[in-house]
Amino acid sequence: MENKVIKARCELVDNNGLKELVLYGPVVNGKAWYLDSDEYICPQNVMAALKEADGEDIIVRINTNGGDVFAGISIYNILKDYKGKVTVKVDGMAASAGSVIAMAGDKILMGVGTMLMIHNAWTFAAGNADELRKVADDLDKISDSISNIYMTRFSGTIEELKALLNAESYLTAEESIALGLADEEIEEEPAEPTEPKEPEEDPEEIKNSIIGKYIAMRKESDKAQNKGSFYMNKFR
Template sequence: MRITLPGKAAGIMASQREQAEQQRARLGVEARSWYRITNAADPDEAEVMIYDEVGGWWGTTADDLIAELKGISAPRMRVRINSPGGSVFEGIAIANALRAHPASVTVQVDAIAASIASVIAMAGDRIEMAPNSMLMIHDASGMAWGNAQDMEEMAELLDLISDNIADAYAQRAGGTREQWRDRMRAETWYLPEDAVANGLADEAVPAPKAGTPAAEPETEPEPEMARAWDLAAYGYHGPRAEQPKAEGVELERESHTLHEDIRSLIGEEIAAQLAAAVAPAEPVAETTPVEPAPDLPAAEPEPEAPTAEDPWAAMTAHLTQDEPDAWSVLVSTLTTTASSSAATEA
């Protein structure tokens, strides 16, 4: 902690800010912001980051931060600290602004909360120590110039300020002012577990274990549309396993199935007629003609077998025959003889 006393005449609180402004103006530099306020991922929680020295020659004053704190309307606020400390009175002003804010304040020590930054941490409704972070407390220190009386007044003021800071620790963690002053005089450092054990923090956030597999994302339920196209509802259960089959058996089975399907469509009678119409004719075996022997007469063709006569046609056959002409009967012998004679003479 640091407090600057420029001299008795100027007063304890008179010109710290004026000197800082004059120094920046002389060097031609702008004030360096040592805090940042952002919106966290959760819209109901604001995030305030104090990641530098509090106040001081190069920092900004607490009134800028406090003015922005008034604009936070979120029900929760997370204050993340990584600061070595700084101006005592700037830090006390910030701590009181956090206590007065209507939001529920969680302080998270990301790396270090030392000196007056540890007092700011005590303003949280809940204090969390990140893995490997540290918290440090010590007595106030400052600068002064003047005579011996000025130095004695400075020593008394530093004791008073340190007692005031010890009360902040005692109010949060319990114990007495003198107990905490003893720890402050010794400049005590606390690891996360030590801070929790001594009442300066509520939780030491555990570090994630190395090699821990990331949680698998939750599987979303299958959309209704996808289930509507489930082919199992229509009796389809995927392709059947291929069975070994003998050559020609599958073709015969498929032909038989097709044959049965056609019969069921057109009927047995029509199917039989179609089968008879398209049946191929029996092939006639080709034979080589046998020529007769040279000295043998050709074989006479066998007479055709008489066909069975119709009985009715046999009984009526004489009725349908023409009567012979009388003249023809008389000259028939002459014609026959003459023909015979001619044939003989020739």
């Protein structure tokens, strides 16, 4: 899936008396020469915004494709330490490091059509065999640290979570709620009375169905990639 650019925005706004921390765009560690704005989501900007909020309850609005994993972890912990109540509202996408940040909410709300995306840590690397093995080991440790954050909310086992991370899973609001990664979908008022809802399925069955679906999708994707690279798998 192609990632679309989301305009950078990290600021505290007043919305009819409610403090809202708007986190839109890439997650980075700080201002760099190649960035075209000072408004990127970074720990320093988040800390400044929370200082301005002065302990009042806040709504954190998220729309991001993610970015730097350690910046995401840092922002997660900054929000967890905040004195006021933190309600996270996903406005569009909370992907990768953005989904880590979302887990800081005392309550996590997802708007209509929104998604979470979770996956294992990845990076670009170059070097000899020993250096690349070390990179792989480091990525495993980073993925474990991310897993620990998701597990503060995830309703299943660590093995089930890792299966979803391996599959690079795009989760709808309904799926996120079923897995414990969100609390509520913000639904629009229906234009007309709707039919009574069917009795709800067993939560465990729903969770197993979601995990099974994403594992199957990943296997199909791996098969397609392996087929396409069958004659290109030798070093020269």
